[in-house]
Structures are given as structure tokens and as C-alpha cells.
Amino acid sequence: MKETSTCDQSNKYKRIYYRLININLFDENEELSFEEQLRATKIFFSLLIISLSIVIIFTSYSVRTNTVIIQSPKQNSFEKLSTQYPTTLSCPCTQSSIRYDQFLSFDTIYHPICTSQFVNQTFISSLIEYNMSNYYPLDYRIMAASHFQIIALLCKTVKQMVSDALEEFTTKYIITNKALFNDIFNVQIEALIEQLKATTMANIKHINDFLWFNIFQNRIVSGLRTNYYIDTVPGSAVSIFLMSGYTNENKTCTCTLSDNCVHQAGIYNLTGRVGLQIPLLFGSLANDAPLLLTIPGIMVGCLPYNSILASKLECFYNQSCIDQIQIFMKGFSLVKPLSSSHFEKNTTVNDLFHQLFIESWNPMINFTGYFHICSPNSCTYSYNRRFNLFYIIVTIISLFGGLKTILYFSTPVLVIFIRRIQNCKNVQNTNDEHSTMNQTNERNQNFKQWFSFHISKIYQKYLTLNMFPLLSDIMDGIYSTHIFILSLIIGVLVLVFYSSLTVYIRINSVYQPSMNEYEQLYKQYSSTLTCPCTRLSVSYSSIIYMKPYYHQVCSSDFVKDDKWLLYSLGIDGFINSRDFRIRTSTTFSMLQKLCILSMEAVTNELAVFNSLQFVNRQVLPKTTFDIQTSQLIQQFQKQ
Structure with missing residues (x-):
């Protein structure tokens, strides 16, 4: 029983195989013999399979650029797409100009000296003494009140300048036609913030230098009698205008010739000035006055301004140092040590001033706020893709009908052409005795006759061809066939014309191009060339x-x-x-x-x-680069 079933199944396969090899698509073609009809059928299927295979392979490996449009993208989607398609993603903003204060704010923290009791007016007033200018010129009690007045003024000036600079900065606009990616947005804003910091610091230094230049060059006389003082000759009406001098590192400098005469401050056991008996160069003698206390970091000199800038605040971080000063200056009981700072304790006031007394600018960049105001209606991105199954299926469907029709008509002609060649070879073999000239003439004549004959046969075949035999009226079938062939020809011509006019996007990548390669590519593809920078x-x-x-x-x-x-x-x-x-x-x-x-x-x-x-995220063309750098130079020159 099992053997009988196996035999039936084998016979079934043989019958299927026999039917397949005996399929005849050209049984109505009277010009072909039965064997030629079978051969034409095999050739038809072979060419159809080969053609479809070529189409499948070509469409599978051809690169297709797909463009995707996303309506009303959310921030998360935008950031995800910006990492996946950084070179093609484009999201036009609905609002191209956005004020900085809508996505940027500052919480500036200043040095603790600017918020301490040392700059409180009550404390400063407590340091002022009647006739305090009579102290020994190196005595800290002469300049203490002025020092803290200047620090308070510097803090107030710096805060006002920073506040004005931030207000001016945050009321400016960032112009972006397209939404900036998060990374380049942060880099660009951080670069602007650094520019703001540097500009503000440079401005404060210019003011400081110009102010000190005017003070020194105009020979302003201090009311504390620290740079110049008037002395009288005992027993006479003669007054002498004298200049002070200070020793620094075993060198003596006078307040007239130098703008930076400073000396270590201290507390001295000496009050009062006794006419011309006081040395003209204070500090030049080791035993001028008994030193009671040295104040670390604090300097005195010709004027309170330059001496406090040269001073360090290290003493005021230490309670014991403050307690020692309090013994001689009761006002220091009102203050407490400075809280910790990221600046070193031995940083000079001048350096703090140049840093605007700022511990931290604390900029808060809000990309969410920027994206919300930019609010792109849509985002467009494109990507390359191979082996698009949908595209392959559509291409096969669109080409199958045309391929089938073309092969159906061309295969019989091909078989007849092959038969004709074989006949020509047979004729040639039987007529070897003829001369070469006769053979050539006969071959040409035979080819012309063959060509004319088959053109006539194709035309006759076209006139009587009926691709719709199921129609009851034969003429209707013939007319329908003519209309089908004419429509096919028109469709092919339209397709060829459309394909010749259609612009296909093709993306080529050149890795690590040289300058010459970039310039050549820009000349050819200036509107589409993009070269992402490795550094933003x-x-x-x-x-x-x-x-x-x-x-x-x-x-x-x-x-x-x-x-x-x-x-x-x-x-x-x-x-x-x-x-x-x-x-x-x-x-x-x-x-x-x-x-x-x-x-x-x-x-x-x-x-x-x-x-x-x-x-910049992309390499700029040379003309654009030159314009932007020229604008930067002109802006710098106008400052």
C-alpha cells in the first residue's frame, strides 16, 4: 500500500513536470513550428525571470533617499532626531527672533566681602578717629576706614556694572530661522556668556586704569597726608610742601615719581608729627617707631586706593587676626570672619576686582524655553536606505506588464531570427565554391530580403493580432489590441520623458576632504554641500x-x-x-x-x-567666512 502511494505521488510530479515543459504560449503563431513554439515559450520565461531578477537586484542595492515630515514635533522627538539625522534635519521656527531673557537667566554670587559687615557703613564709621592722620604713616589706623569705603564702593560699582551688562545682554535677540540642536545651542550661548564675562571684566579694568591714571597724574593730595603733607618750620611762618616716601623690598619710592608705593601695614606706638624731625622717607629707618602689630596681607602707601588694591584679605578670614586688631581698633568688634570663598585667601583685592568680585555667574540655560518659543510647525529629515521591500514590489508590479508584453512580441521574432541564421549557415555551407564577392552580395541581398520580409510580416501580424480572443467579435479584439499597444507605447514614452526630467537626490560622502577637494565640491554643489565640523x-x-x-x-x-x-x-x-x-x-x-x-x-x-x-556646525564657504570675520574685526575696532 505504501509503495502504491509513493508511485502515485511520483507519477503526479512527472505529470506536473511534463505539463510545465510543454507549456505553449505561442500556439496561435502559425509562423512557428510546434517545436519553435515550445522553444519560444522557454526563452520567454527565461528572459522574463532574468529581467525580473535584474530588476530585483538593482532595486535592492540602489540607494533611495527617503524624506520624512513630522508635524508639530515635541522636544523629545526633536532631540532624538537631531542625534540620528544631524545633517539633514531641518525644523523652521515659527518665531525666528527670541530674547535671551526668555531662555537665559543668571544668579550671580559675589565674594563674601561684598555682603559682609566689613562694607557696612556703621562699621566703617566706627573706624574714623579725630586727627587719625597724625598716626605714623605706616599705621593701619590711618587708612582702615578708607580701605573699607573703597571696597564697599568697588562692590557697589561692580554689582551695578554687572547688573547693567546682564540687563543689556538679556534684552538682545538670538536670530535662528531653524531650531538649533541642543548641543550647538548650549555651545553658542556659553560662548556668548564667556564673551559677556570677558567684555565686562575688560571694561572694569579700563575704568580702573583710567581712574588711577587721573588720580596719579593730577597729583591729588590725600586728606590723610599719606602722599603729600604741609609742614611748618618752628618759630617761623614758613610752610613746606613735602612728599612722602615708602620703602619696598629695600628700595625707596616717592609718591611723586611712582604710582605704586606700598608697604606692609601695622599698628605703631607713635602719634603726632614733630615738624621736620619726622623722616622724609617713612620706613627707611628700622627704629622710626615701635611696631605693635603686623597685619598680614594689608598694605598702606601713598593713597588708600592703590594700597587696598595691593592688599590681601587673608587676615579677615581669621577670627584671631580680627581679635588682635580689635585691641587697637574697637570697631572690629562689629565684624565676623569672612565665609569661605573659591578664591584663595591670599588673592589681592586688585585680582578680585578684575574678576568683578564674582564667585559664580550661575547662568541657567533653558533649552526647553527656547524650543517652546521657536515652536517649529514641522520637521523634515531625509535618510538613505537600501532594500526597501515596498519599493521593490512597486517596481516589479510597474515593470511586469511592460516586460511581459515586450518579451511576448519579441520572443517569436528572436526564434525566427535564430532560425534564419541557421538557414544562412546551411546555405553558406552548400555554396562554398562560390567566390567571396558573390557570397557577400548574396548575403547582403538575403539580409535585405529577410529584413523586408519580416517587417512586412510584423506589420501584417499587427493588423490581425488579437490579444483578447475571449471577445465575441474578432474585430473588437483586434481594435482592443491596437489600442492596448498604442497606449503601451505612449505610456513608455511618457515614462521616459518623465524620467529624463525628474531630479533624483543622490548623496555622496567624501571622508576627511582636503581644502582643495572642498573648494572643488563647493564650486560644483554649492547649494547642497554640507561638511559637518569635528569641533563645534x-x-x-x-x-x-x-x-x-x-x-x-x-x-x-x-x-x-x-x-x-x-x-x-x-x-x-x-x-x-x-x-x-x-x-x-x-x-x-x-x-x-x-x-x-x-x-x-x-x-x-x-x-x-x-x-x-x-x-559653527558646518564648514562655511570662503566668501561667507570672510564676511563674518571682517564683521568681527570691525566690531572689535569700534569697541
Whole structure:
């Protein structure tokens, strides 16, 4: 029983195989013999399978650029897409200009000295004593009140400047036609914040330098009698205008010639000034006055302003140091030690001032707020993909009908052509005795006859071809066939014409291109070329170099210490006070200071400028790069 079932199944397979190999699609073609009809059928199926296989392979490995549009994207979707498709994602903003204060705020924390009791007016007033200028010039009690007044003023000035700078900064607008990615948004805003910091610090330094320049060059006399004082000769009506001097590192400097005469502050057991018996250079003698207490870090000098800038606040972090000062200055009982700071305790007040007394700017960047205001209506991104099953199926369906029709008509012609070639070979074998010339003429004549004959046969076949034999009327079938073939030809022509006009997007990648390669690509594909940078930002110093040239007077002998400025030292002091030779030292010294001040200002501004970051995600074209850098240079020159 089992053997019978196996035999039936084998016969079944044989019958199926026999039917397959004997399929005849051209049984109505009278020009072909039965064997040729079977051969044409096999050729038809072979060519159809090969053609479809080529189409499948081509469509599977061809790169298709798919474009996707997302309506009303959420922030999470946007950030996810920005990491997946950074080069093609585009999300136009509904609001292109956004104020900084809508996504950026600051919570600035200042040095503890600016919020301590040391800058309280009650404490400062408690340090003021009647006739305190009579103390020994190195005694801290002379300048203590002025020091803390200046610190309070500096803190107030800095806070106001920072507040004004932040207000001006946050009322500006960021212009973005498309939503910025989170990473480049943060880098760009952080670069702007660093620029704000650097600009504000540079401005405060300019103000400080200019203020001190005016104080020193105009010879402002301190009411504390620390830089100049008037003394009288006992028993006479003569008064003498005297200048003070201080020793620093075994060198003596006078307040007239130097703007930085400072000395270690202390508490001295000496009050009152006794005419000309007081040394002109205070501190030049070790036994001028008994030293009761040395105050660490605190300096005194010609003026409270330059001496407090040179001072350090380390003593005021220490309760024991404050207690020692309190013994001689009762007002220090009102203060407590400074709280901890990220600045070192031995940082000078000048350095704190240049850092704006700021412990931390604490910028709070809110990308969510930015994206909410940008509020893109849609996002578009594209990506390349191979082996798109839907595309393969659609392509096969669209091409199958045309391939089948073309092969159906061309296969019989191919079989007849093969038969004709075989006949020609047979004729050639039987006529070998003929001359070569006769063979060539006969071959050409036979080919012309064969070509004319088959053209006529194809035309006759077209006139009588009926692809719809199921219709009851034969003429209806013939007419329908003509309409089908004409429609097929028109469709193919339309498809060819459409394909020739259709623009296909093709993305090519060039890895690590050189400068020449980039320029060549930009000339050819300027509108579509994108080259993502490996770094989002570079410092200005990497792309811009500026070297200032100053007026020649600033490099001349007129402002050199060993040249023209020495000329007035040998002038007789009893010549007329209006004589130009008396004023040369002061005049050209001031010119020297102006040159130095200008050079320092430009040098500091250049340092700030060079440290700023040029932020861009893509390589800029040379023309755009030149325009932007020129604008940066012009903006720098106008500052």
C-alpha cells in the first residue's frame, strides 16, 4: 500500500513536470513550428525571470533617499532626531527672533566681602578717629576706614556694572530661522556668556586704569597726608610742601615719581608729627617707631586706593587676626570672619576686582524655553536606505506588464531570427565554391530580403493580432489590441520623458576632504554641500590674527626713561616756574603713561577677543567666512 502511494505521488510530479515543459504560449503563431513554439515559450520565461531578477537586484542595492515630515514635533522627538539625522534635519521656527531673557537667566554670587559687615557703613564709621592722620604713616589706623569705603564702593560699582551688562545682554535677540540642536545651542550661548564675562571684566579694568591714571597724574593730595603733607618750620611762618616716601623690598619710592608705593601695614606706638624731625622717607629707618602689630596681607602707601588694591584679605578670614586688631581698633568688634570663598585667601583685592568680585555667574540655560518659543510647525529629515521591500514590489508590479508584453512580441521574432541564421549557415555551407564577392552580395541581398520580409510580416501580424480572443467579435479584439499597444507605447514614452526630467537626490560622502577637494565640491554643489565640523567651536586666535601699530611717539625717545625723561633732572630748580624745561618731565611722563595705558588696553582687548569662540556646525564657504570675520574685526575696532 505504501509503495502504491509513493508511485502515485511520483507519477503526479512527472505529470506536473511534463505539463510545465510543454507549456505553449505561442500556439496561435502559425509562423512557428510546434517545436519553435515550445522553444519560444522557454526563452520567454527565461528572459522574463532574468529581467525580473535584474530588476530585483538593482532595486535592492540602489540607494533611495527617503524624506520624512513630522508635524508639530515635541522636544523629545526633536532631540532624538537631531542625534540620528544631524545633517539633514531641518525644523523652521515659527518665531525666528527670541530674547535671551526668555531662555537665559543668571544668579550671580559675589565674594563674601561684598555682603559682609566689613562694607557696612556703621562699621566703617566706627573706624574714623579725630586727627587719625597724625598716626605714623605706616599705621593701619590711618587708612582702615578708607580701605573699607573703597571696597564697599568697588562692590557697589561692580554689582551695578554687572547688573547693567546682564540687563543689556538679556534684552538682545538670538536670530535662528531653524531650531538649533541642543548641543550647538548650549555651545553658542556659553560662548556668548564667556564673551559677556570677558567684555565686562575688560571694561572694569579700563575704568580702573583710567581712574588711577587721573588720580596719579593730577597729583591729588590725600586728606590723610599719606602722599603729600604741609609742614611748618618752628618759630617761623614758613610752610613746606613735602612728599612722602615708602620703602619696598629695600628700595625707596616717592609718591611723586611712582604710582605704586606700598608697604606692609601695622599698628605703631607713635602719634603726632614733630615738624621736620619726622623722616622724609617713612620706613627707611628700622627704629622710626615701635611696631605693635603686623597685619598680614594689608598694605598702606601713598593713597588708600592703590594700597587696598595691593592688599590681601587673608587676615579677615581669621577670627584671631580680627581679635588682635580689635585691641587697637574697637570697631572690629562689629565684624565676623569672612565665609569661605573659591578664591584663595591670599588673592589681592586688585585680582578680585578684575574678576568683578564674582564667585559664580550661575547662568541657567533653558533649552526647553527656547524650543517652546521657536515652536517649529514641522520637521523634515531625509535618510538613505537600501532594500526597501515596498519599493521593490512597486517596481516589479510597474515593470511586469511592460516586460511581459515586450518579451511576448519579441520572443517569436528572436526564434525566427535564430532560425534564419541557421538557414544562412546551411546555405553558406552548400555554396562554398562560390567566390567571396558573390557570397557577400548574396548575403547582403538575403539580409535585405529577410529584413523586408519580416517587417512586412510584423506589420501584417499587427493588423490581425488579437490579444483578447475571449471577445465575441474578432474585430473588437483586434481594435482592443491596437489600442492596448498604442497606449503601451505612449505610456513608455511618457515614462521616459518623465524620467529624463525628474531630479533624483543622490548623496555622496567624501571622508576627511582636503581644502582643495572642498573648494572643488563647493564650486560644483554649492547649494547642497554640507561638511559637518569635528569641533563645534574654535577660538578666534585660530582664524584671525591682528597686530596693532601705534603712533610713532609711543616708540620714540620722548617717552623713554633713559632718554628724554632724564633731561629735566639736571635743570636748575630756581629757574622760572613757567619755563618749559620745568614741565618736561611731567608732560612727557603723562604722554608715556597714555601710551602705556593705550597699549595695555588694546593688549587686554586682544586677549579677550582671541579667547572668544567662533561657533559653527558646518564648514562655511570662503566668501561667507570672510564676511563674518571682517564683521568681527570691525566690531572689535569700534569697541
